[in-house]
Amino acid sequence: MQAKSLVRLLFATALMAAPTAAQELPGSVTPLAPTGALSNSVGLSVVDDGLIGGAGSFEARFDPSGVTFVPVLGQQAPVEQTLTLSATSLRRVGASVDLKPVAPRAEGLVASYDRAEGVVERFEVTGEGLWHSVVLDRAPLGSGDLELRLTIGGVLRDRALGTADGGLEFDAGFGGVRYGALTGVDARGRTAPGSVRVEGTQLVLRLAADFVDSASYPMVLDPLIGTRFPVDSSTFDDAEPDVAWDASWGRFLVVWKRTFSAISSAIRGQVLIGDGTLDGGTVFFGSSGQVTRPQVANANYASTFVVVWRQTASGADSIRAQAFSPGVSGLTGVVPIAIGAAGSLSRPDVGGELLKVPFKQALVIWDRSGVGIEGVKLNVELDSTPTAVSAFTVATEVPLLSTVDSPSITRNAGNVGLYGVTYLRRASLIGGVSSVFAAVLDRDGTVVNPGQKITSAPSQEYEPEIEGGGVADSRWIVASSYEQTPGSGDYTVLLTPVVPGATTLTASPSQVLTQVAGAPRVALGWRPGKTYVAWRENGLFADALRVTGVDATTCLTCEASLLVEVLSAGDPTLALCTTASGGNYGEGRALLVWNEESVSPLSTDQDVQGQLLDAFTSTYSITDLGGGCGAGGTAVTPNPATIGNGYFQVLLQGASPLAPAAILNLSVTTAVPLACGPCLWVPFGTTFVQPVLGGGAGMVLAIPCNPALVAAQLDLQWTVLTPGSSPCALSPDVSVSNRMRLLLGS
Known part of the structure; x- marks a missing residue:
């Protein structure tokens, strides 16, 4: 099917007039369900050396000896504030059971250890923290109180203080870990309080002898009420989100x-279904050290x-890649694709592939200080670690004259196999300005169109982004900005x-x-016809996160902006992804994600938020006016x-299987249909001839994102060549479909 513009159809020039600045544009970006804080997701995954789990406020790493709990404290923590626990023994007077190291197993969100015969240690990952319990299948031997001993370690080992409820706090002075009271x-559901204390390097949990002797078994220390590790503050430090869509699985992935701490960070992710519902738990990518x-x-x-x-x-930088499939085995191995001295590599970006066979590539680009914009072509197979195929260069620096940085690449190569890349080229001279350049690459990373300047801003430009696609060609939009007056904080956003x-x-x-x-x-x-744009807007008392739609070809704004969120503080990272970017052209859904900072000037807490959007409202109507006859089939929209x-589809279904061709007729609604036998035939206006295969045909019409077209009406009908079927004597061997009347909405 070939895309055709409705500009050819709506030939009344008044309808095609562009809106003036004084016109109030209708709004059509529709907010659907908010995803809430994606940082609140929880998860437990198998890794090479054990298990890893966590939620927004903590991470837990499980190996045979036990658990390492890491609270998320952000930049205020100079290093990771870890607390390790390793169960060593169960004791009563006259009897002791050694609890031995053993590989943990994952059961949903529970990490379990079979420490000894009839003794299972469990850690359940929840949004609040880890819930620690030990299950005893039978009464322990010996007499007197029962003691569970665990060796404690980590940075917080010597920071224990008792709490009013009988628990412990391991406090670093800016947050830490809380170990709750024992029950x-x-x-039979009978409960008894226990005690928790620290003896040297041992954490000792004790239950009174009378309860241990009279209890019905199995007995648990300590299930729902029990031992937990909630971080002192329930906030987290998550930032720099991005999002993509997979049409095969029908899933978004947010990373x-x-x-x-100030020297440790990690990459995390969360899968969402197309309606914005979280699917599964946190995805733990194989990163370490400091990541950006x-x-x-x-x-x-x-x-x-x-x-x-x-x-x-x-002391070194690297650009790393890892693949993830939500429907198969999950994460692959991590591959380093570039290495350099600390501070030499920055701004990685990746472009994927829209089509199926035989295209298996992804292109990764980044900036290498003093060199230029580099890239690598990756081979990507299902359930396999990506492999580097070939290296390429997008743009180079010119010594003493100019540098390049801030690269961005389109999400994929579209239907024609071309990636758009944009970047900044900065003049090296004092007072030299930065300008936005764009280049074009093929699927191998070969430069098809070398970088050229595409904007003419009056001052320094910042943060260029490029996105786009095309059903039958490639069309992209580059967004960039410049500060109107240095230090003013007001930026002009340009779309090119x-x-x-x-x-x-x-x-x-x-x-x-x-x-x-x-x-x-x-x-x-990007989506065909209309591209979403999101930005932070200055306000008198508070800033706002806004999103609007612009025509995907002209970049003219075609609707009123939608207020998504009132922003409390900071400079959020924004990311947008449409389902159309993965090939679902007829859909209007998009997911906007951003990081939101705490309103407290004493806190650096951030979390990742999301909002599902729809490009279309329900202000349109499509009416079936009937009038079909013979073997003309049915028009479907x-x-x-x-x-x-x-990507407005007009389909023909159920026509004669012998029909070789059909004519799609688009006409103004004032045209009076011709009555001939049972047929009501709309006079030809604008027509397109399409082949018929098996009684079906179809076309794609591109409706411009022009608010002057709202409430415009037109009729459409298929005229089908049907050998042997002549319902209208005036036109032998011709049948017609039903008539459809469109009222265009916003």
């Missing part, structure tokens, strides 16, 4: 950076997400249409989105008839 529960800028793209051939990030450890060419790309004049953006970062989410729907 014993027997098989972000979680900061444990996780980015994610989808490789459709492998039904796999590819995640990249920068990692700094042991870009189209690749045989040797050079073409950039149309930039359009101004807003002049009161509160930060240079802008997020783009499965997509919303709204402005900005660049």
Whole structure:
């Protein structure tokens, strides 16, 4: 099916007039269910040396000896504030049971250890923390009180203080870990309080002898009430989110950076169903040291997400990649694809693949200080660690004249196999400005159109982003910004249409989105006909997170902006992804994610939020007017008839299987249909001839994102060549489908 513009159809020039600045645009971006704080997700996963689990406020690492609990304390913690617990023995007078190291097993969100015959230690991962319990199948031998002893270690080992409720706090002065009071529960539900204390390097849990002797077994120390490790503060430090969509699984993957301390952070993720519901638990990517800028793209051939990030450890930078499939075995191994001195690598980004066979690649790009924008082509297979195929260069620095940085690549290569890349080129001279450049790569990373300047801002430009696609061609939008007056905090956001060419790309004049953006970062989410744009807007008393739609070809704003959230503080990282970016062209859904900072000036707490959006409202109507006859089949329109729907399908179903071709007729509603026998035939207006295969045909119409088209009406009908079927004597061997009347909505 070929995309055709309704501009050819709506030939009344009044309908095609662009809105003036004084016109009030209707709003059509519709908020669906908010995802809430994605940082609240919990999970437990198998890793090479044991298990790893956690939630927004902590991480737990399980090996044969026990658990290492790491509270998420952010930059205020100079190092990870760890607490380790290793169960060693159960004791009564005259009897002792050694609790031996053993590999943990995962049972849902519970890590279990078979420490001895009839003794199971369990750690349940919850949003509040770990719930620690020990299950005794039978009464322990000996007499007197029962003691469970655990060796404690980690940075917080010597920081224990008693609490009023009988528990312990391991406090570093800026947060830490709380170990709750002990309760014993027997098989009949009887409970008894116990005690928790520290003796040297031992944590000792004690239950009184009378309860141990009279209890019905199995007995638990301590289930729902029991021993837990909630972090003192229930907030977290999560930032730098990104999001991608996989059409095969029908899932979003959101990734972000979680900061444990000033020198340790990690990449985490969460899968969401298309309706915004969380699917499964936290995804623990194989990162270590200090990490920044996780980015994610989808490789459709492998039904796999590819995640990249920068990692700094042991005095060196590296760019690393890892694949994840939500429906198979999950995470693959991690592959380092670039290495450099600490501080030399930055701003990784990744472009995936829209199509299936035979395209298996993803392109990763990054900035290497003093060199330029580099890249690697990865081979991506289902359930396999990505492998580097070849290296390439996008742009190089010119010594003493200019540097390059801040690269961005489109989510995929579209239907025609081309990636758009944008970056900043900065003049090295004092007072030199930075300008936005764009280049075009093929699926191998070969430069098809070399970098060229595409904007003409009056001052320094920041944070360029590129996004786009195309059903039958490639069309991209580049978003960039500049500060109107240095130090003012007011940024003008520019949107620039870009189209690749045989040797050079073409950039149309930039359009101004807003002049009161509160930060240079802008997020783009492409779909045919209408592209989402999200930004932070300065306000008198509070800033706002806003999103709007612009025409995917002209970048002209075509609807009123939607207020998504009132922002409390900070400069959030924004990311947008549409389901259309994964090939679901007829859908209007998109997921916007951002990190939100605490309102407290004494806190650096951040969490990752999400909002599901829909590009279309229900203000349109599609009416079946009947009038079909013979073997003309049925006209079907499965997509919303709204402005900005660049993938409006008009299908023909159930026509004569002998029909060789059909004519799609689009006409103004004032045309009077011709009555001939049982047929009501709409006079031809704008027509398109399409082949018929097995009684079916179809076309895609691109409805411009122009608010002047709202409430416009038109009729459509298929005229089908049907050998042997002549319901209208005036036109032998011709049948017609039913008539459909469209009322375009916003």
